[in-house]
Amino acid sequence: MQRYGQIIKVKKEKIQEYKDLHAKPYDGVCEMIKKCNIQNYSIYLFGEYLFAYFEYVGADFEADMAKMAKDVNTQKWWRVTDPCQISLGYAGQKWLDMEEVFHLD
Template identity: 35%
Template sequence: MVRRIAQIVHLKPSSIEAYRRCHAAVWPEVLQQIQDCNITDYSIFFDNDRTIFATFKWVGNDWESDMKRMSENPKVREWWAMTDGMQESPISGALSSAEGPGWWKVLEEVFHMD
């Protein structure tokens, strides 16, 4: 099963360079956990205004289980705390990447061509 995911979040203008720097050297533990949770072809784009757009493929069999394992990893949670501080969520009531209704807004796919 392949599931394509697209998400957005807003970047604080004061955090643009810090966000670029940390993503130029993503922690190995975070990269490994992403792979272990069946995420492939992961990219993040910035529109040079304030929106960050991410896209990836999930190729697993149990989304909930994979996302639970992701959120239980201490290094991932540390990474999320760092990057959440650079962002503003478009989700009403969002608390953080680790808590609440979600941090990144998932987008509806309206067209795809292989």
């Protein structure tokens, strides 16, 4: 199992919309996340920043992320959530991976 922490900025005027969307995700989105070997997934809001945490339990992260990106329901979901976000990374990179500096089970 690999733990991931990621960060992105949310547009100030889109915070409530982002919360509302996540209160009722589109059909199939959560199921696809699980099919792609992601579990224990949470998103936290701090000011204008979103922090995501999840655990990956598969064997090929890149292949699973490609599978998710090809999913029609996920594509629809990203079309409504992406405009709420401001990437802190480079072109083509949305959520930035963060370095884990401490963990306690």
